[in-house]
Amino acid sequence: MASATTDKQGRPTDEDLTRRILSAAADLLGTQGYQQLSVERVAKTVGCGKTAIYRRYPDKGALVAATLRAQVEVGQAPDHGDVRADLLEHALQNQRNQQLSPQQRNGLQAMFEPDVFPALWESFFRHRRQQGVDIIDRAVARGELPADVHHDILLDTIAGLTLYRQSVKRIHLDQHHYVDIIDALVTSPPSRLPDADEQVPHVP
DSSP, X not given: OOOTTBOTTSOBOHHHHHXXXXXXXXXXXXXXXXXXXXXXXXXXXXXXXXXXXHTTOSSHHHHHHHHHHTTOOOOOOOOOXXXXXXXXXXXXXXXXXXXXXXXXXXXXXXXXXXXXXHHHIIIIIHHHHHHHHHHHHHHHHHTSSOTTBOHHHHHHHHHHHHIIIIIISOOOOOHHHHHHHHHHHHHSOOBOOTTOOOOOTTOO
């Protein structure tokens, strides 16, 4: 009888093969880096043809974007009716996404590659950012934040804290520090500057 991950001929199912492709790509990305990774090497590691990979991902950049996307979660959109609680939950999901192994951290550098970032923005960062924007919009509607609050600066301050402390310095960020930072930002929120370019396309 065929297993749950093979068909009647003993071949891996599409879902299982996709998992194996992404797992092999993640391993190669973490050990060899983006420049050395190739579709050919991934196919050889998995034991499949290159066409099986190209049917799923049109190029190396798309493959790597999918590989990185598989390591993180967008998470549920928090809506507790309180901006501090919502921002804290949003920040803690970001923190969980950055609890990576050393090999995964090495691979994460590939997100900045021009062929990778646009796809990763569309599949992941855009959704995370929209969750944050929605949190702030609801807070404005409830009167917790002023209408001229700078969404990006507020969200980037919290996200940047996690990135620098946890992924760069590799120091665990205690939840109490998030509470303190969020309280300071809500108490004295950053404002939009008049006539300033507030939005930079494709930047999380």
